[in-house]
Amino acid sequence: MAGSIPDKPQLEGLEAKWAQSWETDGTYRFDRARGLSRGSDGVFAVDTPPPTASGSLHIGHVFSYTHMDLQARYQRMRGQEIFYPMGWDDNGLPTERRVQNYYGVRCDPSLPYEEGFTPPFERGEGAKDQQQVPISRRNFVELCEKLTVEDEKQFEDLWRTLGLSVDWSLTYRTIDDHSQRTAQTAFLRNLARGEAYQSDAPTLWDITFRTAVAQAELEDRDQPAAYHKVTFHGPADDETVIIVTTRPELIPACVALVAHPDDTRYQHLFGKTVRTPLFGVEVPVKAHHLAQQDKGTGIAMVCTFGDVTDVIWWRELDLPTRPMLGEDGRVSETPPTEFNAPGASERYAELVGKTVFSAKAQIVEMLAESGDLIGEPEKITHPVKFFEKGDKPLEIVTTRQWYITNGSRDEDLKNRLLQRGQDVAFHPDFMRVRYDNWVGGLSGDWLISRQRFFGVPIPVWYQVGESGEVNRDEVIVPDEAMLPVDPASQPAPGFTEDQRGVPGGFVGEADIMDTWATSCLTPQIAGGWVSDPELFGLVFPYDLRSQGQDIIRTWLFSTVLRSELEHGTVPWKNAGISGFIVDPDRKKMSKSKGNVVTPQGMLDEHGSDAVRYWAASSRLGTDAAFDPQNPKLIKIGRRLAIKVLNASKFAYSFTGDGGEVTEPLDIDMLARLGQVIDEATKAYEAFDHARALETTESFFWTFCDDYLELVKERAYRDQADPGQQSAVTALRLALDAMLRLLAPVIPFATEEVWSWRHEGSIHQAAWPTSTELNLPANPHGGVFELASEALVQIRRAKTDRQLSQRHPVATVTMSAPELLEQVKADLMALGHIDELELKPSETIELVEFVPAEGE
RNA sequence: GGGCCUGUAGCUCAGUUGGUUAGAGCGCCACGUUUACACCGUGGAUGUCGGGGGUUCGAGUCCCUCCGGGCCCACCA
16 A cells, blocks of 8 residues: 555654645646536636735634635545635735835835846845935836745745645736736726726825725724814804814815704805905805704814815815815915915915924914914814825825726616625625625725836826827727736837827826735636636636635625626625634734734644644634634644544554454444534535534544444454454544545645555545445444443443553443443453443443452 | 624533533543553533523523624714
C-alpha cells in the first residue's frame, strides 16, 4: 500500500508536507475538460472575496474563508468539478495610504514621471515628522503595484498554510489588466444602456482624501457639538426669528429658513424673507413637512450644505446654491453670494482659508459681538456622517460625478433586485433581511467616481470645444477591443496626444472607479466574462458566494446589481454569510486586539487543523467568541486531530484482509456509522458544516472510547479467527469513512492518515455513503449502544472501588436486555471479567460485582 | 425611531415538526503508570432554560409582555 505508518505520528510538519504535495499533484486544480463533460450542474463554482491586499489578515478572515473551504471540499468529494479561484483587492484608498506611509511619498498628479525613482525609505521606517515626497501619478501607481505584489505573496502563503483548497493558478488582482478590462467593459455597457451617467450634484465629500464617497461607505460617529441660538432679522425692521444650529459657520451659505406647514408660530412668515445675521442676506422662509416642530425652535436654517436634510430642502424647495467650502474643507476665497450688511465682506474675508472648526469659533465670536447669539451654546453629542476609512466629518460639496443606477430612483429595478434577493439562497436565511433593508433604504444612485489615483480609470474622454471649454456632455468612449485604457495617459480615439487639453481636442477623465465597482465583478473577472466565454458559460451563475455579514450592503449588493444589469440573472445560487469574531466580553473584536494574535502565529502555534476546527464549529451567520489567551476550541481541535492520528495508527495496525463482517457488534457499529454519514451529508447539503462536524466528531469519540476498546482483544487474535477478521474489516471500513467525513475540517491529519493505506488524495476520494458499508438489510439494532452502557456500569464499579480499569474481576452479574448476550465475549475481555452472568431485563443494572483477589 | 439576531451548567455552545428524569465539550473534583494516544483514559458533581403572563393533557421549544446583550439602518436644525 501507499505509505507506511509512523511509530509516533505527529501534527507538526503536516502543513508544509501536504501543501507541497497538493501543489505538485494539482489536487485542487480546476479540470476544464472534466467540467465541460459534466456541464454546468457538475461544476461547483465559488466566488471568493478578494481580501484587501494592503490590509492585514485577521482572525475573522480565517473564520470566513475556512467556512467557504469546507463547502468546497465537501462538494469536491461529492464529485463536483470545483472552480475555486482567489483574488486580491489591490486598488483603493487603503493601498494608497499604506504606500504613503511605507515609502514616504504622496501623489501629485501634476508632476511628471521620474524614471528610476527611488523612494525615501521602505517599510515605513522614515522619521515621524518626515515630509512625504510628492511624486507623479505613474510613479505612485508603480509603488502601489510593487507593494501589493509583496503583500499578496504573504497572503497566499497564509492561505496555503491554512489549507484552503484554492486553485492557485486562477489567481487574479483587481488592478491587473484583465480586471481593468472587465471593469471598464462593464462600465461602458452600463453607459451604453443608460445605467451609468454623470451628474452635477451635492455629494458627500471627504476633505482629507479629497474624494466623493458613496452611501455604502458611510458610518455614523458620535461627535461633540453645540446648539447655537442665533437671531435672524425681519421681515419688519424690529422683528426677529430665532433659529438653533450646530453649524453657525455656515451662515454665509444660508439659503432659506424652513418650518413645518402646520406650525402656527411661523405660518405668518411663509412667503416672506428674513435677513441673515452678520451678512444681511435676504433668505425666504419656507414650509416643508420634514421640519420638526419640537426640534430646536421649530425653524431650521438651510445651508448649502450642512447636512443631507439641507440637500433635500434645497432640491424640493428649489433653493439657490451658495457653496462656501472648498474641496479641502476650508472656507473658499469666493464669497457664496452677495452680502448686504455693512462690514459683511470684511467679516467673510476673515474666514477665508479657515477650517470648519476655526471658522465656527470665529463666527461665534462675531455673533456674540453683534448680539445675534443668544445665551451660551449648549454642548451636545450627536451622530455625524463619516467616510468609514476617514477621520474628519464629511462635508457636502457640489461636484460632477459618475453614477450607476441602483434602483433607488427606479421602482422596476428595485423590485427586480428584491426578487434577485429572493432567488439567492441565503445561509442563514435571515441574512436576506439585511439585503432587503439596504435595497429598500437606498437614497440615491451609486456614486462610483473617486478623485483618487490607484484604481481602474473611468474609460472616457471629453471633447474640448473650439473656444477651449471642456464639454462634459460630449463623452468619447473607446472601443471594447482597446481596453484597458487610461484616459489620463492615452489619447482619445481619433485624436493624438498633442491634442490633449487644446481647443478642438480632448481631455481624459481623471477619476477612477470606486473599488467596489471592480470587486463587485469578481464572478465576471475570475470566470473570464470578457475573454473566455466557454469558461464563463460553465461557471456563471456561480454556486456559492461566501462572505462576512459586514459587506452585504457593499460587496453582496453591488454584485447582485451588476449581474442583474448585465446578465439579468443572479450571480450565484447560494450566499453563505459568516458571523464575526467577538471578544470574550461580547464586543466586536477590535482591530488592535485582533492583531495581537496574527493568523500566522495561531497556525504556527496550534496547527492549521486545530484552527480550522475552531472555525468549523461555528454555524454560518453566528458570531464566535474568541479569547486569544485561552483558545479552547482550537485546543479541542488539536486534540481531535491528534486522536485521529493515533486511533488510525492503532486501528490500521491489525493484520488480515478481506474477512467478512459477521459479529453483531461490528455490524451494529457500522449501522450507526451509516446513520452518521447520512446525517453529516444532509447537514453539508444544508450548508450546516457545524452540525456535520458535531455529529461526526461525537461518533468518532464513541468509536475510540468504546468500540475500539471492545474489539481490541478480538482484533489481536489470530487471523484464522472469524471474529478477528470481522473486527479488522469493520475497523477499516469505519475509519475509511470517518476520515473522509472529517477531511473538510482537518484536511492535513486526514490526508496524512489516508496516505498510509490509500493511493491518491483523500480530498479527491468519494464522499462516504451509508450504502458502501454493505450493511445487511436488517442490522442488529442497538447492540453497540447497549454495550457502551454496560461498559459504563463496569467502569464505574471499578472506579468506585478505586481499582485500575485493568483490574481482574471474578464475577459480574448484570441485568440487561437479551441483546447484550451478543457482545458478552468482548465485554468480558475488555473488563478482564472471568465470569459474566446476564439476567434478562428491560434496563441495564449491575447486580453483583466481585473483583479478583490480590494482584 | 425602525429592523434583525441573541439570552440554556462557572465558560463556549447543542437542543430538528411542542413529548419521558434538559445535553455535549471545556473547566472543576476523584481515580487510573491499560502493549494507539499523558497532546491519555475512567467516573463524578453542577441548571428558577433572562423575568412574568397565556395556549396546551404536556412548553427550553408556540403566542403576548417586560428586561438584558449585540449588530444594521435612520432626515446630524
